[in-house]
Every structure is written in C-alpha cells, then in structure tokens.
Amino acid sequence: MSEEVIYADLKFQDASKIENIQEFDQVGTKGNHGTRTKCCPGKSWFFYITSKTEMEKLKKLQYFKEELQKNVSLQLMHNMNNSKNIMKLSITLQIIATKLCYELSRKKPEHQCNPCPKEWMWHGNSCYLLSKDFKTWPNSDKMCSANNASLLKIKDKSVAEFIKFQKLHDYWLGLSPRKYSLDYQTLEEIIMSSDRFTRNTNDPSDRIYCRNIRNAIYIYSDYCTKQKKYICEKLANPVRTESILMNEVPDGRM
Template identity: 30%
Template sequence: MQLLNCHLAIQTMAFLRVFLLLGFVSIGFGCPNGWLTHNNKCYHFSRETETWLGAAQMCAFMKGTLVEIETKDENYYLKAQASTTRHGDFWIALSDVEEENSWRWMISSTPAANETFTDWNPGQPNNSGGQECAALHRDFNYSWNDDDCRTNHYYICEKSNSDNTQFIG
C-alpha cells in the first residue's frame, strides 16, 4: 500500500512539473474576502459608515484606496452594486477640497472635468453649505452628489486584482 501511495505521489509531482514548465498553471488569489472582482480590480462596499476622511483611512487600512471612477463601465458597475446593498450613499474619492469648484480625484489628482464623462445628478455639484466631497447618492439612483465631508456615509474601496495574483511558470 505504501508503494502505491508513493507511486501516485511521484506521478502527481511529474504532472505538476509539466504544467509548471509549460506555464499553464497560475495561482490566482483573487480578491480578499468581502471584496468583489470587476475588470482586474477589487472593490469593497462597506457595511459601516465613516466621514469622507475616515473612509479614505479605512480603505488605506485595508491596503486599498477610496474608489476613483475611471470609465462609464466602472461607474455603471459600481452603481449597480451599490443599489443591491440596500444601504445609503457611498463616498468616492472625488473632492474640491483643494480648490473650490475644481473637482479632482484625490488619489491620482486628475480633474473630473478631464474625464470623458461625469455622472453628476442634475444640479450637482451645488456646493450647498460647503459641500466638498462626492458620493454615489441613493436618492439620485447612485449618481454623483456633493456632500459635507463630515457626514457619515458608506464607502467604496478599490485595489488592483493583480496585487493579489501570482503567476507560476
């Protein structure tokens, strides 16, 4: 019996070596638990609320960043996911805190006006009462809305899926 087990182990090792040498095996760890995968990115939709700065800090704690929406496809995906959570508004990394009425993605410093699209709800941003941070707003079908950065909202973190994947071979 021991000889049979040894023989099977040798065959299994030989089989794995062939796949490794040919480069057919990749070990993808994917996104961490509690994160969703979409187009090589991982997204975390919080279940707790934070201020905008607190949300950014929580994302950093989870080795991610507050989400920057780069494409219409990504925006559509995030809105669809946010609507399934049955939560409220979700902070995103868009703010005019550095310069009034100059909305920038805070991680990349890219002006939102340079994007090929924006998804502001009509009449937004209105900077009412010093609103300097943006969120996906539930009452506006998760379109963008400016809000007071000190308000507690849910938040969306992102990180690259490639940070969590190792390829062998």
C-alpha cells in the same frame, strides 16, 4: 703523359663538386619568392617548412573559431525564440486561468483562486470593498489606506457599469474635496472629467464638500464631515494557475 691525365681528372672532380654545391645552395636557400637568404641552406629550408605548417594550423584554428562563433550565435537566437514562445504561452495561460477563475468565483465567491480578499468583490483588474459602517470622508479615506487601497475612482465605462449594477446609495468616492458644492453629475460625466483623483486628503473642515454616489448613477456633493458608507478599491493579485488545477471540492467538481 700520365701527369696530364691525373691533373685533368682532378680538375674534373673539383668542377663536379663545385657544381653540386651550387645546385644544393640554389634549392636550399630559396625563400617564398625564390630570393636567396643569408642563412645556411639547411636552416632556411627547415624554417620554411615549419612556417608553412604553423600557418596551416593557424588557418584551421581560425576556421574552427568562426564556426564556433556561428554556432553560438545560432544557439542564442534559438534560445531567444524559445523564450519568446514560452512568454507568449505563459501570457495566454494566465489569461485563460483568469477567465476560468472569474467564472468559478461568480458561482462560488470563496473559491481559492479568487485574487481578492474575503468580502471584497472582483471586477476587471481590481478588488472592491463596500463598507457596512458609516464614516466621514477623511475617515473613509483612512480606512481604505489601512487596507492598502483607496477610495473608488470612476476611471472607465466598465467600472461605471459595475457600480451601477451594485445600486449604491450614499457612498463616498475618491474625488477631490471642494470648497464649493457642485452640481450633480452622472457616472459617465465623471469619467470625462479631470476631477477624478483624490487630492488634499487632510481632514477637511465643516465647510468643505466631498463627492458621493446616490441612486446608483448620480454624483452629488455633501459636507465631508457627514457620515456615509464608502467604497475602497485596490489592484487584484494575479490569478495563480495552480489554485485552479489543484483545487478539489467535495462533489469532485471544480
């Protein structure tokens, strides 16, 4: 009787141990989808927890990266807009400074804001020099080149009106030398003509004709070897804003 009780007790204990091991194995060896793994229960559970933690960290880093890229893009757009606004403001300031300098130069040609060299006249975007000496057309062209300029070309109505206002007579212009004398033209007709640019600037012979302005508004042909005055033109320098803002004159006015 006692032997049967002892045997039954041992059998019950063994069954309890087996059941506990099976329960632990089922919990500890399930993967993400509840499938059993071949690893030992403790290592599988640790691997699962570690992987989940790392995935959470990776997601956070990815989110941080996307937010950082978004902020950088927004900052770049903001900087580009600021650059555009600064550029527009700079252009507007330059226009205002140029207009103001032009008015100051009309009253005082030697004003330091004047973008043209001394003795040169300022009109539009160009500087003009009316010579006082007489030279042949080729030598006139060379004199202008020595001043980083060229003989005058009538390019638009604004320049034509400026030249009319000077009331010039017998000045060489930067028109093409010709083998034949041409009928006279007005300044406006020259603007519409393709014959506006200097070509063949080698020393013309005695029988080559060059163009000159007479009586302020008419263009005539004459031998290029004749002695006449000449008009040089070159691009004006940009007006420096500080030359206006920092300028002082004796009476305290600009």
